[in-house]
Amino acid sequence: MLNGYNSKGCYDEIITANGEARIESHDLLQFFSEASHIELLSRARAAELAIREMGVSFSVYSDDSDKVDVDRNWQLDIIPRTIGAKIWREVESGLIQRCKAINLFIQDVYNDQAILKDKVVPRDLVVKSPNYIKECVGVTPPLGAWAHVCGTDLVRDRHGIFRVLEDNLRIPSGVSYMLENREIIKRVIPEIFQNYNIDPVDDYPLQLHRILKSLSPRNNRKPVIVVLTPGIYNSAYFEHAFLARTMGVELVEGQDLFVTKEHEVFMRTVDGPERVDVVYRRIDEMFLDPEVFRSDSTIGVPGLMRAWQNHQVAIANSPGSGIADDKALYTFVPDIIRYYLKEDPKLPSIRTYRCSQPEELAYVLENIRDLVIKPVNQSGGTGLFIGPHAEEAETVIFSKLITSNPRHYIAQPTIKLSTSPTFVDDVIEPRHLDLRPFVLTGTDSWVTPGGLTRVALRKGSLVVNSSKGGGSKDTWIVNERT
Amino acid sequence: MLSRVAERLFWTARYLERAESLSRVIKTLSRLRMDVPRGTELPWTTLLAILGNHSEYRASGKAATETNIMKFMISEIETPTSILFSVNSARENARTTRGVLPTEVWECLNELYLFCKDNADRSVARKNRFKFLNELERRCQLLNGLMMLIQRRDHGYRFITLGHLIERIDFTLRVINTLSSAITERIESKPAFDSLIWASLLESLAARGSYRRSYGPLIEPDAAISFLVLEPQLPRSVAFCVRNIKKAYRPMKKKAAVMPSIDMLEQLLVKFNAFDMSDAAIREALEQVRLTASSISDISTKTWFMSES
Numbered sequence: 001m002l003n004g005y006n007s008k009g010c011y012d013e014i015i016t017a018n019g020e021a022r023i024e025s026h027d028l029l030q031f032f033s034e035a036s037h038i039e040l041l042s043r044a045r046a047a048e049l050a051i052r053e054m055g056v057s058f059s060v061y062s063d064d065s066d067k068v069d070v071d072r073n074w075q076l077d078i079i080p081r082t083i084g085a086k087i088w089r090e091v092e093s094g095l096i097q098r099c100k101a102i103n104l105f106i107q108d109v110y111n112d113q114a115i116l117k118d119k120v121v122p123r124d125l126v127v128k129s130p131n132y133i134k135e136c137v138g139v140t141p142p143l144g145a146w147a148h149v150c151g152t153d154l155v156r157d158r159h160g161i162f163r164v165l166e167d168n169l170r171i172p173s174g175v176s177y178m179l180e181n182r183e184i185i186k187r188v189i190p191e192i193f194q195n196y197n198i199d200p201v202d203d204y205p206l207q208l209h210r211i212l213k214s215l216s217p218r219n220n221r222k223p224v225i226v227v228l229t230p231g232i233y234n235s236a237y238f239e240h241a242f243l244a245r246t247m248g249v250e251l252v253e254g255q256d257l258f259v260t261k262e263h264e265v266f267m268r269t270v271d272g273p274e275r276v277d278v279v280y281r282r283i284d285e286m287f288l289d290p291e292v293f294r295s296d297s298t299i300g301v302p303g304l305m306r307a308w309q310n311h312q313v314a315i316a317n318s319p320g321s322g323i324a325d326d327k328a329l330y331t332f333v334p335d336i337i338r339y340y341l342k343e344d345p346k347l348p349s350i351r352t353y354r355c356s357q358p359e360e361l362a363y364v365l366e367n368i369r370d371l372v373i374k375p376v377n378q379s380g381g382t383g384l385f386i387g388p389h390a391e392e393a394e395t396v397i398f399s400k401l402i403t404s405n406p407r408h409y410i411a412q413p414t415i416k417l418s419t420s421p422t423f424v425d426d427v428i429e430p431r432h433l434d435l436r437p438f439v440l441t442g443t444d445s446w447v448t449p450g451g452l453t454r455v456a457l458r459k460g461s462l463v464v465n466s467s468k469g470g471g472s473k474d475t476w477i478v479n480e481r482t
Numbered sequence: 483m484l485s486r487v488a489e490r491l492f493w494t495a496r497y498l499e500r501a502e503s504l505s506r507v508i509k510t511l512s513r514l515r516m517d518v519p520r521g522t523e524l525p526w527t528t529l530l531a532i533l534g535n536h537s538e539y540r541a542s543g544k545a546a547t548e549t550n551i552m553k554f555m556i557s558e559i560e561t562p563t564s565i566l567f568s569v570n571s572a573r574e575n576a577r578t579t580r581g582v583l584p585t586e587v588w589e590c591l592n593e594l595y596l597f598c599k600d601n602a603d604r605s606v607a608r609k610n611r612f613k614f615l616n617e618l619e620r621r622c623q624l625l626n627g628l629m630m631l632i633q634r635r636d637h638g639y640r641f642i643t644l645g646h647l648i649e650r651i652d653f654t655l656r657v658i659n660t661l662s663s664a665i666t667e668r669i670e671s672k673p674a675f676d677s678l679i680w681a682s683l684l685e686s687l688a689a690r691g692s693y694r695r696s697y698g699p700l701i702e703p704d705a706a707i708s709f710l711v712l713e714p715q716l717p718r719s720v721a722f723c724v725r726n727i728k729k730a731y732r733p734m735k736k737k738a739a740v741m742p743s744i745d746m747l748e749q750l751l752v753k754f755n756a757f758d759m760s761d762a763a764i765r766e767a768l769e770q771v772r773l774t775a776s777s778i779s780d781i782s783t784k785t786w787f788m789s790e791s
Contacts, residue, residue, distance in 0.1 A: 054585075055577075055592040232578050241580035251581035256484050270483045270637045270786050271735050 002033045005421065007430040011160040013081050013420040024082045024478035027195045032079055032421070032428065040423055043078050046188045051076060056180050057238050075471035076181055077422045078189065081433065081453045085199070085479040088450070091154070091162050094347030095437060096445045097337060099150050102167065102324045103441055104340040106146040110136045110320060120339050121332050125356075129326050133285065135292055135305055136320030142215045143442060147324065148316040149208070150439040151175075154347075154451075156418035163348050163415070165434065167333075169317060169325040171282050173235075174452040175204060175438050176242035177472055181452075185474040199449030199477040204438070205246035208280075211442035212247075215314035216277040223277040225249045226267060228257070230283050230299040240282050254283070259303030263310040278314045279304070285319045327376035327410050328354060351413060355406035364411040365399055371411040373398060386462065388414055417462055420473065424457055432456045434464050435475065450475035483637040487582055489787035490575040491638050494591075495645025497572035501565050502622040503653040505615040507532060508555055510686040512611060517682070518675045524664050526551045532660040533563040549606055556614075557602035565618065569598045584632050587625065594621045640730040641786075647723040647730070648779050654718060655772040657683065658707055659765045665703075666761055680706040687718045707764060708756040711771075720771060721751055727778065739785040743778050747771065 005015060014025040021029040032040070056074040108115050109126050116123045126132055151172025153165040182201050186193065209225070216223035229240035231253050244251035256267050257276065266273040281288060287297040289305040307313045323329070331352045334345045353360040353371070364371060373385040385398045402409045419430035437451030453473040454464035464470040508529065515523050527546050530536045538561075544550045559566045573595040580588055598618065605614030626646075633639045661683060665676055681701045684690040689710065696713070697705045713719045724747050731737045731744070750771050756764055 052596065053589055053593055055588060227581075232574075241577075244581035245585075249581075250484055250487075251579075252484060253486065256486050268485045270485055270488045270641075 002029075002421065002428055005428065005430065007419040009158060010416045010430070010432070011156050011158050011418040012430060013083070013156070013418055013433070014079075015421065022082070022084075024084045024476075028080065028082060028192060029421075031189075031192050032423075037426070040078070040428075041426070043188055044423055047076055047078050047184055048073070050184045050187050051180075054180065054184070055238075056177070056184075074177060074180070075457065075466070076184055077424070077431075077455060077457075077471050077473045078185070079421050079423055079428070080185060080192075080474040080476050081420045082476045082478050083450060085477050087162075088477045091347065091437075092447045094162075094345070095152055095439050095447050097341065097343065097346050098152065098164070098167070098333065099147065099439045099441050099445060101337040101340045102150070102169065102333070103144070103146050105336045106318075106321055106324050107140065107144050108340075109323060110139060115336070115339055118339070120335050121329070125328060125332075126323065129323060129328070131320075131322040131326045133320040133323070135309065136318070139309055139318075139320075141308075141318045142217065142311075142314050145215070145441050146318040147321040148211055148215070148318075148441050150441065151436050151451075152439060154435045154437065155350075155415055156435075158416050158418075160418065161348065162435075163350050164333075165350060166327065166330060167325045168436075169321045171236075171284065171317070172436070172438065173239050173282075174436050174454075175448065176239035178438075178448065178450070178452040178475065179204060179242070179246075181472055181474040196476070197479040199479070201449055204448055205243060207440055207446045208243065209247045209249075211440045211446070212278045212280055212314075212316055214442045215316060217311050217314060218277055224267075224275060225278040225280065226252045226257075226276055228252055228254070228279050228281040228283055228301070230254075230287070234282070236282060243280070249280075254297075254299045254301045257301045257304070259301060259307050263303070263307045263312040265301070265304065265307050265313045276313060278316065280316050285322065288315075288319060327374055328356065328407065330410065350415060353411040355402050355409040355411065360411075361402070361406050364402065364409075368395055368399060368411075370413060372414050373402065373409055373411045375408055376410060384463075386414065414462070417456075420453075420455070422455055422457070422471075422473075429459065431459075432462050432464070433473065449477045483582075483641075485787050487579045488637055488641045489783070490579045491582070492641040492645040492782070492787075494572045494575040494579070495642040496649040497568045497575065498591075498622055498625065499646045499649040500653065501568040501572065502619055503650070503657075504555065504563075504565050504568065505618050505622075506686040507653075507657055508552070509612065509615050510682045512608065514679060514682055517678055522668075522675045524661070524668075524679070528660060528664050529555055531664070532656050534656075535561075535563050552606040552611065556606055556611075566598050566602045569595050569618075582638050584628075586632065587628055590621070590625045590628055594618075594625060597621060637734065640734070641782075643730045644727060644782065647727050648775055650718060651720050651723045651775040652772055654687065654710060654720065655768050655775075658710060659768055659772075662703075662707075662761055662765055676703060677701045684710070687716075689713075689716055689718060692716055704756040704764075707768075708754075711754060711756070711768070712751060724748060724751065724775075734786070736785050740778055740781050743774055743781060747774050747778075750774065 014022060014029055016022060051074050057072060105115065115121050116126060147169040149172060151168040151174060154162050155165050156162055179201055212225050213223050226249055227240050227244040229237060229251060241251055250267065252267055257265055259265050265276040267276050283299055286293045287300045289300050289302060290297045291302045292305040305319065308315050308319065331354060334349060337343060337345045353364050355361045355364055369387040371387045375383040417432040417434060419432055421428045422431035424431065433453050433455040435451050435453050438448045440446045453475045454466065455471050455473055456462055456464045457471045458469055511524060511529060526548055527536065529551060530539050539554060554561055554564065556565050558564045559570060561567055573591055576583055576588060576591050601614055605611050629642060661679055665679065680703050681690065684693050684701065684706055687710065693706065693709050696709065711720045714721050716722055728744050731740055754767055759767065
């Protein structure tokens with residue numbers, strides 16, 4: 001099945017440039033290269049069936065209207081992706097360092113603003129950002145932690161070096177799929193786990209629950225934690241329900257909660273109102289509280305912000321955390337790490353051009369065909385411009401867009417994302433992928449072993465987003481045999 | 483238990499119960515067509531009369547043929563009284579309560595939905611109809627059994643139970659009344675075959691063997707109705723449902739809101755005596771029972787499901 005496998009100069013996660021298996025992938029590769037075509041098809045079919053029956057789904061918003069394609073089945077490739085434990089421990093400590101610094105940064109910009117006074121980060125870039133929420137000024141959330149759950153997207157360059165692509169600090173999603181992927185691969189290909197010592201991933205709900213519990217404003221009893229979802233039409237509804245179920249807490253919608261004049265939050269239950277201590281919110285902050293943000297929000301909870309400001313409830317992630325994942329601030333994260341921790345960043349970033357700087361804007365416009373341009377305030381791969389794949393007309397339009405609103409864009413060189421053998425269209429071929437680990441921050445920090453690997457299923461494509469034809473892989477952190 | 487979640491569990495159960503009841507009654511009528519001589523059979527529109535959607539059907543302009551009515555009752559997802567609609571609604575309600583349903587229950591319901599979606603269309607013709615309906619009922623029963631075995635006995639479970647019981651009373655009484663008037667309204671009266679109708683109704687509610695043990699093998703209309711309404715040991719009788727509705731509400735705060743209606747139901751049942759009443763009086767009494775049971779559903783909505791702050 002693997003004859004003619006060629007990753008075209010990209011780093012391959014499983015197979016070296018000489019066509020041999022990496023140490024941690026040896027048995028895995030042997031299993032898949034010896035499997036017959038029929039065998040592979042039947043395993044892939046079994047995985048699809050398991051996904052359908054377990055109801056692992058996500059929803060996609062179509063671009064042209066408000067219509068939602070509810071409940072599309074999740075895509076999982078049957079060949080896991082392996083990462084050696086040794087290199088992973090380094091990545092892990094880099095992620096913890098990064099999130100620690102980011103949390104200190106958020107606390108600082110809403111309070112003392114030392115980093116702005118010291119001119120390490122330009123004041124305007126922060127306080128004029130639409131992600132800088134004035135209602136957060138002067139607030140110190142429990143433990144001084146703001147971004148309790150951070151999903152950091154990593155890629156591996158052609159040398160196999162892990163680099164940070166971006167941080168997601170508002171409502172990062174995908175962790176439930178990481179857990180379900182492992183569950184499905186265990187069901188479908190149980191025999192390949194035999195010779196491996198792989199870090200288990202199912203600890204996540206426990207760790208998240210532990211962190212959320214530690215944020216409770218009342219500490220003399222069992223805190224009441226809820227997961228706040230926008231509802232069934234949200235693309236990540238499956239995940240919201242998954243996390244509520246696995247943590248054993250209520251999944252609530254805005255209409256289930258209300259805030260009293262004393263700023264206390266209650267949920268409406270069959271036995272009457274019940275006090276809520278911690279809200280794990282999966283609603284964008286613009287819709288969180290119609291008293292403060294968008295008044296037309298029907299999914300939010302009126303008064304939730306004042307409850308939070310008055311320390312009557314904890315919210316994870318804290319409102320205002322998004323200031324640090326503003327893509328225009330991405331380039332400053334290495335400086336932010338040095339400033340607060342007096343350490344060099346352990347995880348490298350990607351060279352990034354800020355279109356707000358005239359000389360960098362000029363470079364971007366001149367080299368637009370070699371660059372990826374990203375709007376600073378979008379997620380899910382929307383509004384992305386990929387130079388090498390763009391039509392001439394599109395290039396012209398984008399150049400105009402950037403020139404008219406340079407603050408709105410950043411640019412990065414196109415990176416040859418690493419690849420991994422993937423079973424698509426009846427053959428095993430290399431496909432590009434990235435990795436989203438999740439970092440939890442509270443009393444201490446915790447990183448998922450591995451994370452969610454997203455894979456671009458279309459040949460040659462670099463777009464891994466599940467809403468844009470991406471799939472996923474089970475991700476293994478492989479320990480050396482003992 | 484969140485009020486919203488309790489409400490959705492209640493409706494999940496009602497829709498599941500409805501899908502199963504629809505299946506049973508479609509099978510009964512289909513089987514009767516084969517058993518009784520031409521001219522004495524009940525028309526297919528009897529099915530529409532049970533659900534009270536005769537006029538909607540007429541408005542659609544379709545002829546009242548077997549195929550059309552089966553489509554309407556089984557596979558048309560836009561029809562609020564079809565099996566597919568019920569199963570889909572049960573799943574949608576459950577999907578929004580996945581936080582409290584055990585994984586196995588959700589997977590089982592999801593599989594039921596996938597089964598219906600994939601097969602309902604092909605199951606309109608007689609050839610596949612029984613196979614489909616039998617499998618549907620089997621899956622509903624599997625789901626109910628699973629809930630009985632593993633669901634926590636909290637308010638969520640109580641509202642699931644209530645959804646089943648309230649829907650069951652409603653459906654059973656609609657069927658009895660519709661069959662009773664269909665028999666009366668028929669031009670050509672053939673009492674010899676009427677007992678077949680009641681026999682298959684008992685059969686469809688898994689009550690025939692139990693009936694025989696109480697009344698003997700001869701099936702008489704008054705005895706059959708009386709049995710289905712009052713028999714305390716029969717899980718599908720109205721009396722059994724009322725007793726368990728009362729039990730489910732007992733541990734709830736605010737139960738005082740429904741108790742008058744439950745007391746009234748009990749009194750109506752005490753007064754009910756099919757052997758001394760005319761057919762019309764029976765129908766009137768049963769309709770009153772049915773409406774009182776529905777009022778319990780409305781009171782629950784106001785008392786436990788609606789928001790308060």
